[in-house]
Structures are given as C-alpha cells and as structure tokens.
Amino acid sequence: MSTAVEQITGTDGKQRAIRVLLVDDHEVVRKGIRLLVETFFEFEVFEAGSAQEGVALATSGTYDLILMDARMPEFDGIWAIRQIRQTDKELPILVLSTYDTEDYVDAALEAGANGYVLKESSTEQLREAVDTALSGRGLYLHPAVAQRVFVRGRRSNTRNEDSLSARELEVLQLLSEGATNHEIAALLFVSEKTVKAHLSSIFRKMSVTNRTQAASKAIRERIVRSTRE
Template sequence: MPNEDRTSRDGAIRVLLADDHPVVRGGIRGMLEEADDITVVGEAESGTRALELVEELSPDVLLLDMEMPEVPGLEVARRLAEREASVRILALSAYDDDEYIFGLLDTGASGYLTKDEAPYIIVEAVRGVAHGEEGWISRRIADKMVRRRRLSLERQSAELSPRELEVLQHVGRGETNPEIAEQLFISEGTVKNHVSHIYEKLGIRTRAEAVAWAWEHGMMAE
C-alpha cells in the first residue's frame, strides 16, 4: 500500500472503530472526537462487521482490536490486504503477543498500539497513519523488541570462540586475510577457516557485513 495521505477532502480523518466491548468503543470514540480533525464514522462489534463497514463507509483508518468475535483482528487485516483495501490499519489491543504484532505488521498494517497507551499518543498515531506514516509501535512493544534483539546478539557473540572474536576485530579494521595472519602469527588458511566460521555463526555472507556487525556491536571500541 503506498504511503499516501488518506484524509478526506474536507481534511477530517474518518475512523472506523472495531472492538467487541461497547464501553471501550465509547471511551475511544470520546477521546478521538475531542480532536477537531478526527471523525468516527462507525463502530464494529465483530470482525465480520468491521469488514462490512470498511466496504460501506470507506474510512481512512481502521482502529482494530485483535480479539474480535467471528473473525479475529489478524484475519480481518489479512482479508483487507487481499482485497487491496485502501484503509490504513492501526491495531489497538490489550495484547502484546508476537503472533499478533508481527502477524499484523506482515499484512501491511501501519502500527500496533496497546490499550494502556496515553490517549494523546493514540490520537497522534491515528493522525500519522492517516497521513501515510508507518511503524507506530507502543513503547512497551518497542522495548520488548529491543530486549529480544539484544539477547539474540549476545547469544551470537557468545557462540564465537575467543580467536574468532579476535579475527573479527581485525576484519572490522579492514585488514586482509594475509595481514590478519601476520598479526596473529597464524597461517592464512587458518584465518580463512575462522572467517568462514564467523560468517556461519553470525548468519552473514560477506566481509562488508562482518565489518558492519563488528562496528554495530561495539567490538571496535576495544
């Protein structure tokens, strides 16, 4: 879906709310309609109804809960993607499960917020999504992703032997295999073997990727 502005001609952002709890829908509607540039054009209490109203009302943004009766939120997003619907999807869910987050973003949705997000963030996200922005993620989810990424990198580093880490540092400095062999008093063939093992363990294919990995993960500060 192209990053185009999805606001209506009069400038108001047309939002469809999809949540199976009437009280939640009422609270979100009240919060959004305090903004002069946002209009809630409809409410859906089920995934089936959300799909129907997207077609009937042509909203700019679908604010979508993940746990919906009849058709779950993730399936709603998938079906809309298959239809190439122009509506932009922003999840607003109580859940931060990986299956929901990555599954939804894989459909081309513009963001995923949790319901404990500050009201002004939700309003700004709706505005941003309507104007073509992507990647609106709740801080709690972003922190979770960063922690997982850090642990993954730590595991990768731990898999390298002390000698492989040493060779990787030299690679990061831009040294050739013969230069590394001379520095470490080992054969060039041994260096090649170490480099091959480094590539395999880090899941990379080129020397440029190895250099980037070394710099990105603080190895060159030593």
Template sequence: MSVLRIALADDQALVRAGLRALLERQGITIAFEAEDGQALLDGLARTPVDVVLSDIRMPGIDGIDALLQLRARGDATPLLLLTTFDDSELLLRATEAGAQGFLLKDAAPEDLRDAIVRIAAGDTLLQPVSTDPVRARYQYHTADAPQERFSEREVAILRLLAGGYSNREIARALFLAEGTVKNYVSTILDKLDTRDRTRAVLKAITLRVI
C-alpha cells in the same frame, strides 16, 4: 487537511465509547462502530473510511483475520491495530497481514491521534518490538547476511525505522536533509536485500544489526 473519518472496531462497548469520545474531541469523525471483525467487514463494504482502528483480540473474526479478509477482497484502507498486550508475535502477525500500524491501548491520547493522522497520510507505525521473539521467528542463514557492514549512521536510521519514524522525522532527529535520509534508507534496503522498511527492520533485528 479534511476531517478524517474512521471505523472503530472493539468488542467492548465501553472501550468503543471511550475511544469515540476521545477522538471526536480531537476532531476525528467515527463513521461507524463494529463489535467484531465480521461487523467491521460488513460496515466497510457499505461505508468507506480513511482509517480503520481495530482491536486485535475480538471473538469470532479478530482484528488480524478481518485485515486478511479486507486485503483479500482488494480493500487497501489503512488499518491501525490496538492491543492491550505487548506481544511481539501479534505484531509480527499484524505486519505480515498488511497492517499499517500497531499501538498499545495505553498509548497517550495525542499519540493515538498522531498515529491515525500518520497512517492516513501513508506512513507505517510499528511500536518498537522486543527483539528475541523476532529472531526466533525469522531465522536467516549465513548466506542471507548483509554483504557490507552498516555504518553507525545507518544503524541509527534503522533503529528509528523500527520505531515507526518517517523520513522527515528521522531527518529532524539526526539533523539531516530529508533527501539524505531517503538515500540512506535506499542503501539500507539494498544491503539487507529487502523491498520495504518493515522487512528491513525485521531482518536487521534477526541478524543483530540492531
């Protein structure tokens, strides 16, 4: 795999310096740094990268607003949002805005590197989210409830999807073939009448499937 190039956005210079040192030791190149969302947008217009690593809370244009503007101008660069707050509302906003990942800043260094590599490869990484705020935000009517019950295996796979695990990782965890997991995921999406994994997880939480 070629060296990953990332953009690093955080309004605190010390945090950026720490992340730069940490990631460069792990073989990741910092293409440029930005102190706020506007600087990030300007930098990405000039310098393409593999992944954007951005704080959520920044003055002016924050990480989520920058993400919305990126997507609006057709820039699909994968974006991993960092936050010091275990805030379900932020995770929901980030997901709706089109973030590929959401990670707490106190994550272990190897977890951060793994998240960047996975997102660059096309995975989605959402840390498990506390369920009550999700249920409060997404109220589904009885008519939205799944028409079929979920098997124990499907519930187990849904829980792993909620943790951001890929099909390959789920297969390894449950001792299944990767193709079998893919079939299970398709069935789960059909039962929940959703078109992607993130919406399936949010709906499953709301409907108390998981």
C-alpha cells in the same frame, strides 16, 4: 488536540473530516474510544462490533483510518486485517489492543497493520500513532511493544539483510523511521530519483510492494533498529 492531518479532500474536491472505522466487540470500550477520538481529534467515527462487520463496512464504505481491536470472538482483528488487505493495500490500519505479546504484534504486522497501539496509551501516544498512519510515514509501535519486540535482538545474517547493499540498508533504516523520500535524499546527500531507485530495489529484494510493508518486514526480521528500542 490537533493532528498533523485534520481534514482530507473528498472526491467532490471539498474538505471533510477524517472518517475513522472503529472495530471492537466490547461496546463500553468502543464507546469510550469513540468519545476520545471525536473529542480530541474531531474525527468522524463509525463503529463495528465484530470483525465480520468491520470487514463488511471497510470494504463497502469510504474510510481514512481503521482502529482495529486485536482479539475478538469467532474472527479476530488479525483475520479482519487480512481480509481488508485483499482489496485495499493502502488504507491505514492501527491495531488498538490490550495485548502486547510478540505473537499478536508479529501477526498484526504480517497481516498488514500500519501500527500497534496499546489501549493504555496516552492521548499523545495515540496522536503520534494516528499521525504516523495517516501521513504514511512508516510504522508506529507503542514504546512498550517496541521494547518487547526488539529485546529479542536483531537477527544476524538473514537472507534479506545479506541481499541488501549498505546504502539500501541506510535507506531502509530511514524509511522505517518515517522519513519521506525528500528527507532521505537530504540526509544521504543524493537525489530523490536515486532514493526511488533504491526503494524499488529494496521492495523487489524483500518481496514487498510498498513502504509500509517494507518497514513492517524490516522490523519483524530485525533488519533495522527501532527508534523506540
């Protein structure tokens, strides 16, 4: 099964396979996921059996994507994401979990995850999540997770929403759907320079530093609607 991003250019300028760090304390589950990722995506997979080991490997090695279990003994995946984000704000991290409760999802997104995928996901859903994370096109939520999160309804009159202009809300909505600057510009009939200016204003008002953080916060605080709602 191919993905939108199959290889990446290394520091030596040569193409190489995408390197995935898989963090899960259950060995049988970990081996199964590894086999799936290696077989269907043809990625190079490295394993960590605990959150501590995952953090150590993530901060000392070179990886293009992390698949992180949410619940692990002693230190969990949420803790691990927070530790990794202290030194790397951009490395794509997908939470891969059996738990779909709001507490886990909200904590993962707040910690800096780029998406939340259930272990019951189909290979096509996993492919979509991986593509979204690797391409930086917004935030991925498994459909069941999205439904559970958004059924609470959109909050009204939040401080962030009130401070954003109508145009900024449009940009934020498209950003959260995974649109690129070029696509946003085309859809709103403005220049990419204007889109970048709107994004700078959005980031400042929302107290975030990048697209993923903005999309995550917008979804958590119900400022935008999810396409999977």
